Amino acid sequence: MAPRTCRGKVVVERARVGRPSQQEQKRRELIPVIARAFTELGYRGATTAELARRCGVQENILYRVWPDKKAMFLAAIEFVYEFSESTWLSVLESGGDGDPARRILEFESRHHGEFGHYRILFTALGETDDAEIREAARRIFGRFHRFLRAQIAARSRRSRRALAPPELTAWAAIGLGTAANIGRELGLLGDAERRRLMSTIGRVLLEGEAS
């Protein structure tokens, strides 16, 4: 088993190649399944046996792609964020009326929690005693916050009303989405109520006035 990545000076090994590796392809193929499993079962609940079962492979296949379970989880978190962000970007690029921030809120009020992906973030937040997981969560929420702030700042230039600074409003939007998800997850908010929540509070936050 030749080392795949060499740190420092790369020792050019004899390039006696055998069968070509398909790990990257395998990785991309497995990650959505892995992410869903972590999302549904939590970090400890998603056992390596269960991950393998859902992927339709043996456990050691997973261990050939990632060094350990934690790496699988970190990859899953990354995937989930990339997925969400690309979704929002395509929403923004799809053209439409209204400013970016309100369109994203509008989109989320209809589709938020649809894939249950946000649950993996609760899982991550419950595992922040691990330094690497904490760092990953930090990066995700940091990117999330920066993305929203940029959208909010872009719109507020055209705004008629004085608002809270975009930086704070972005955090409030994160909280709004989180609360909506909690309410939905626990059956405390029906779909209509949740939509009303995001729409009404969204307007208060972004435009400084109630509906």
Place this chain on the structure above:
Amino acid sequence: MAPRTCRGKVVVERARVGRPSQQEQKRRELIPVIARAFTELGYRGATTAELARRCGVQENILYRVWPDKKAMFLAAIEFVYEFSESTWLSVLESGGDGDPARRILEFESRHHGEFGHYRILFTALGETDDAEIREAARRIFGRFHRFLRAQIAARSRRSRRALAPPELTAWAAIGLGTAANIGRELGLLGDAERRRLMSTIGRVLLEGEAS
């Protein structure tokens, strides 16, 4: 070992008492330690061995007080909420100026996450595939929401401005606190910034105007 609770018709056993039970006292003594352990380690991370170690007792002592680990977790959740609510009530009763909702927000902006207790709620949300845990989380967030809504409704009668309905504002406040905690937990929000977040957005939500 006589049955402690008899369902249905209570069969009055011979009252040949031996050593008096101190389970209730023990329960109250252990619960804060248990809650802290679940808070720091998560549901699966807090093993029964670790719980016992932190309590300074053997595992079976815990199993004499609660039937299983899940019951310990549910008791811990209950404790955390009772603790928070009684804290808020004493804040409200301590007298002071301003309306209830703003005083609670003000208090939380200074002490939120001080005990790290909110983390146990993330843990619970990550275990909602279990029906009992889900139900417990539902009850806690339901009570939390009702409490906040009552405070907000009480103040809004004297309010000069039109606001979002108290029901929705209460959810937004829950989200605001949650976002503040996430930011704090991950080191994305310093103490001053977090306070500014809760103060500024709190005013937008409750009074419909920026600072």
Place this chain on the structure above:
DNA sequence: TCATAATGTATGTGAGTACTTACGAAACAG
């Protein structure tokens, strides 16, 4: 064809895991 390296399947393995049992000592009522 042949050496090389990746693949798939099956089967460990040692360290936990929640939960239990055994048993002597201590604390009450009569």
Place this chain on the structure above:
DNA sequence: CTGTTTCGTAAGTACTCACATACATTATGA
């Protein structure tokens, strides 16, 4: 004291976990 119950400590149980090994198969470049 005596019978009864709880208490504290220690050890054990059946099982699951993340992760490892063994080995035959398959695909490649030379």
